[in-house]
Amino acid sequence: MRAANKMKEHLLKILIIGDGNVGKSSFVHRYVHGQFNRTYKMTVGVDFSVKMLHWSDKEKVRVQLWDLAGQERFISMTRIYYKGAVGCVVMFDVTDSSSFLTCRLWKQDLDNKAMLPNGGSIPCILLANKSDLPEWAVPADRIEAFCKANGFFTWMATSVKDNKNIDEAMRSLVEEVLSIQSSLDPLPPKTEDGVHPEQEPQLGNSAEKSCC
Structure with a gap:
């Protein structure tokens, strides 16, 4: 019997950042477990979750989700949590303009403390959460x-309650991360023992529409 080809597995550390009460923990719970809970306790420091994606017939992606506390007093600890991250979700509550305005501070903090091997910024998607609510405080053209x-x-408008764009947003981010990793090191050099390090996959699906 012909031996089955071994699945290649990629491990991606993804940050979920933004102000408190914008829905980060509920987003992670919906994405990982497919459930929506109306009540959540405040995240202290960081919560950690994992989801395995069967990316293709030959590849799996293990997504590590680091849900960081949004309270100001935890900002001083972000450097520790950002280490090793390859992608990021910045989230705000589309009905709360102040949570939108602080996204710039979160992004600046991220860019100062986490970067790609070539010195560039790690790929980051902006999520306008609670989009099921009618009273948007931030219009779409301003978000764009x-x-x-x-x-x-x-960026994408998401609703954890309605399960809108949860999987789509994460798939778009994972595609972007893998695409950038592949372009940064398309042909890894041989190690001293002649073994090639793992190469990142070539993506078969086109990425979601980019805002930039």
């Missing part, structure tokens, strides 16, 4: 302009 001006590769 902010996205372009602050180095996000795209």
Whole structure:
């Protein structure tokens, strides 16, 4: 019997950042467990979750989700949590303009403390959460302009309650991360024992529409 090809597994550390009470923990719970809970306790420091994606017939992606506390007093600890991250979700509550305005501070903090091997910023998606609510405090064209001006590769309106764009947003981010990793090191050099380090996959699906 022909031996089955071994699945290649990629491990991606993804940060979930933004102000408190914008829905980060509920977003992670919906994405990982497919459930929506109306009540959550405040995150202290960081919560950690994992989801395995069967990316293709030959590849799996293990996504490590680091849900960081949004309270100001935890900002001093972000450098520790950012270490090793390859992608990021910055989230705000679309009905709360103040949580939108502080996204610039979160993105600046991220860019100062986490970067790609070539010194560039790690790929980051901006999520306008609670989009099921009618009273948007931030119009879409303003979010689009902010996205372009602050180095996000795209943005999406999400609703954890309605399960809107949860999987789509994460798939878009994972695609962007893998694409960038592949372009940074398309042909890894041989090690001293002649073994090639793992190469990142070539993506078969086109990425979601970019804002930039």
